[in-house]
Amino acid sequence: xxxxxxxxxxxxxxxxxxxxxxxxxxxxxxNKISHLLGQKNNDxxxxxxxxxxxxxxxxxxxxxxxxxxxxxxxxxxxxTYNTAICTTLPYKEGNFIYNRLFFILPDGEMYWYDKHYxxxxxxxxxxxxxxxxxSFLVIKYFGWIIGxxxxxxxxxxxxxxxxxxxxxxxxxxxxxxxxxxxxWPNRRIHHFTLLSKARAVENLAIVAxxxxxxxxxxxxxxxxxxxxxxxxxxxxxxxxxxxxENCKINYKIVDSIQKDRPILLDRYKxxxx
Numbered sequence: 001x002x003x004x005x006x007x008x009x010x011x012x013x014x015x016x017x018x019x020x021x022x023x024x025x026x027x028x029x030x031n032k033i034s035h036l037l038g039q040k041n042n043d044x045x046x047x048x049x050x051x052x053x054x055x056x057x058x059x060x061x062x063x064x065x066x067x068x069x070x071x072x073x074x075x076x077x078x079x080t081y082n083t084a085i086c087t088t089l090p091y092k093e094g095n096f097i098y099n100r101l102f103f104i105l106p107d108g109e110m111y112w113y114d115k116h117y118x119x120x121x122x123x124x125x126x127x128x129x130x131x132x133x134x135s136f137l138v139i140k141y142f143g144w145i146i147g148x149x150x151x152x153x154x155x156x157x158x159x160x161x162x163x164x165x166x167x168x169x170x171x172x173x174x175x176x177x178x179x180x181x182x183x184w185p186n187r188r189i190h191h192f193t194l195l196s197k198a199r200a201v202e203n204l205a206i207v208a209x210x211x212x213x214x215x216x217x218x219x220x221x222x223x224x225x226x227x228x229x230x231x232x233x234x235x236x237x238x239x240x241x242x243x244x245e246n247c248k249i250n251y252k253i254v255d256s257i258q259k260d261r262p263i264l265l266d267r268y269k270x271x272x273x
Contacts, residue, residue, distance in 0.1 A: 008143030010251045012177075015042035015083070016225040019242040020214030021183075023054035026066070030073055036244040037081045043142065045244075046225075047087035048212035049151045049181040050099070055216060057129050064092050071102065071110070078104045084141065086179045088115070088150055096131040101148050101181065103137070113137035115150040116159055123185065123219045126152075138167045138175060144251060147175040147205075151182035154195040160203055165268055174264050176254045180209040186222040193224060200228040204258045206235075206249050213240055230257045 017036050022028045029052050037045065052070050053063045063070075067089050078085045084105050091100035091112075098114040114133025118126035137148045147163045160178070167175045178199065184192040192211065200207040210225040227236040227247045236247040258264060 009043065012044065012142060012144060012249050012251075013042045013246050014177075014208045014227060014249055015040060015045045015244050015246040016208065016210045016227065016236065016238060017045055017047050017051075017244045018210055018213060018223050018225045018238050019048070020221075021048060021051065021054040021212050021216075023056035023216065024059075026052050026063070026070065029054070030070075032242070034077060036242070037077060037083070039244050040246050041081075042083050042244075042246050044084045044086065044179065044208075045081075046179050046208055046210040047085065047181055048210050049088045049183045050090070051087035051181065051212075052089060055124070055183060057125070060090055060097070060129055063090050064097065067091055071104075074102065074104050075108045075110070078106050079108065082106045086148070087181050090130070097129060098133060099126065099130050099150060100133075101137070101150055103139070103146075103148065103179070105141075111137055111139055113148045113150070115153060117152045117156055119152040122188070123217065136163050136166050138163055138170065140171065144177050145171055145173060145175045146177045146179060149178060149180045151180070151184060154180060154182070154192070154199060154209070157199065157202060160199055161267065164203055164264060168264075168268070174258055175203060175205050176251065176258075177249070178203070178205055178207045180207065182209055182211050183216070183221065184211050185219045187220070189222060189224055193226060196226050197228050197232040200230055201232045204230045204254070204261060204264060206230065206254060208247070213242065230254060 101113040120127040222240040225238045
């Protein structure tokens with residue numbers, strides 16, 4: 001089935017799967033994901049960042065050895081529940097290790113994006129372990145142009161600007177939906193909400209971002225996974241509990257906003273981007 005070219009859906013169901021990530025027991029996370037996936041039908045599921053392994057970077061070598069097994073399981077889940085799954089895993093390519101986002105389709109087809117911006121403050125030290133990505137992932141899925149980012153990327157609007165420029169050059173149209181797995185600590189959770197809304201309004205697109213809950217060392221995570229419309233309105237906001245919640249989004253609404261307000265076209269009249 002060619003999801004990218006032949007099928008179009010005016011309405012998509014986006015599921016945000018929010019849960020506590022066990023950093024020492026990936027199989028517990030996999031079992032939890034499988035259990036929650038069975039509760040509701042969705043076209044796309046967004047898991048938190050590092051949704052299977054967590055940020056237990058002292059065990060990075062073990063996770064890298066097991067990553068193909070984790071991907072096999074994610075492909076099986078995508079097929080079983082007939083949904084695309086979006087999350088990140090540590091991934092080694094040559095001499096470089098990346099925080100790599102995978103977008104896995106129900107037929108097993110897979111797309112990836114490497115995190116551009118690595119955080120080395122506030123309890124994180126990604127730069128010690130990972131290399132920065134240097135490319136975009138912008139695809140069409142069910143007729144929707146979708147862009148992808150990971151957590152700390154949210155703080156850098158230029159990434160989204162360049163993604164949309166790439167989208168217009170490739171598809172002669174702009175991104176309608178951004179999917180963003182995150183692990184965003186509670187001490188700056190209001191930044192996560194604000195930045196999700198800012199990226200949605202700036203790009204006249206829907207932003208769907210899934211956070212985790214629980215603790216990681218000294219960091220506390222309280223969820224607040226979110227779907228935001230192009231006007232910055234919250235279509236879905238999940239508080240501090242484990243759940244799969246979904247949200248229906250409509251293509252015509254997003255497309256009409258982008259056509260009625262030529263803000264994105266005006267942006268690229270300047271040579272700044």
